[in-house]
Amino acid sequence: MVIDFWDVGQGNCCVIKLDDNSLIIIDVGRRGSPLVDWLNDRPSFPTIRTIVLTHNDADHAGALPAIVARGGASIEGVCALVDRNIEAPAFQKILEAVRGGERNGFFRLERLERNKIIWEDAAKGIRLIAVYPGMLDNIDAANPNDTSGIICLEIKGKTELIWPGDVPMQKMGESCHDTEPYAITGPHHGAPSDVRTPASREAIRAVRPKFNFISVGTHNSYSHPRLRFIRQLEVEGCRVRCSQLTYRCERLRVNARDHVLKTHGYLGLRAPRGKYVSCRGPWRLTLTNGQFVPDRWDEEHLRIIATLKRPQCLLGRGWKRGDQPFQ
């Protein structure tokens, strides 16, 4: 099993490649996502076991019509939430393509809900399960981010990876406490809505992830990721990997469009569109003998970010300029 956390700019996208070369996709990125370019480049469209949308925002679900139009019968299922007014035009358009696919008998559209097993390999004891939201959480949520799905990859009963979409940290802490996963993503591009509250740090202590891959765009207008959140993670021993570089780490490098690593190329993936500057770029994990092994660009990445002016992830762990970077 190979897991690619794609760099799609300000958005989320992850592809799990199973041993039979079929795919599970968790969020697809925005319109013009490089994932679609990559899928279009396959000689035959790969079998997609399921496409899971943590929620239906454009930066997570925007590329869905393009994938469905190309994939057709190669897609076995789509798992999504009803997290907003179904009359909203953008929501209508995103789901219209999926409805068409189900009407044509290509695939099934299923509701994402707590305890739903999205995919399972019983022989290896691996399963992908939704742990949030429940029906009431979905109804009571004040906005779509609050009811974002939390997806967990469990290996022999232990949660190893968590995709929390844009959910507040408190919800994640409640749903995934004491799991100690290998990695999580985001949530909310490194800016969960409750980052200023004590609940955020408590949730990090409750979950205790080893790594956090933050998929964030260089020129996003929301000040993502929040420095406070990066430091909270690093202080608690969670190592942060941001897909793209922002002004907060080094302005000159961003202005010069000087990528830290061109990991898209090294891994044979496609580059996101836009005037971005890649930092870690995409991140690949390979599951070998029940253990996740990251790609070999982590050390190279550390070596280069130690030359940046204010690398927020390193500063968060107490590193000072001139020190050797450490894992």
Add this chain to the structure above:
Amino acid sequence: MTYCNSEQVQQPHFADVEGLKGETVSALVAKQSPPQSDNQVFRFSQKFIPAEGNAPVLRLTEFPKLIVDKRTMEFEVEGWGIRMPCSEVYDLPRRMGRRFIELFSKADRQEDFTEEEEMTWFNVVNQVDYDRFSYDRAAPQYVEGTLIRRSPHFVVEWYDGERENLSPTVARSLALIETGESFGAFVKFGSDNQTIAIERVTIRERVLQA
């Protein structure tokens, strides 16, 4: 080709990596760099390499360095793992394009690289505009949108709510669409997600009054 003194070519400088486990790729690359003392270094003054016929073009970020071995009259392209006789220098762009596609195909299929291939691919990706190659190569993607206005420019609202002014050349493909009409089409996106071509247009439904 431009001649330059081999002593003027700066050796790559790599940071101390003792604090890290194992060796970084750039450190390995430095180890494998050929000794340049007895060699002459030339600059190959071509930055555009045809990758698939003429398009997409592979854009190099710097001029390739050719290290000529005076004894054998062969040269090596720095970082590309290409060695060939000086008399065949005319064939270099094709060889570089071929080398790129060879390694790209392997990376694309997620095949295991040998140590040497991985280092070469690392160097090659760092020397080319991989982003541009990615967009140029990409096939059009299916999108839906609504034509909001036809004059003075064509304005389209895409299904995710984003509005875009289309250039007159691109907008020609929507000549048959009425204002307020919803359409589906295969769109080729450029570097900043802007539309650079629209093809295979279909009419969806009318959502606004003209």
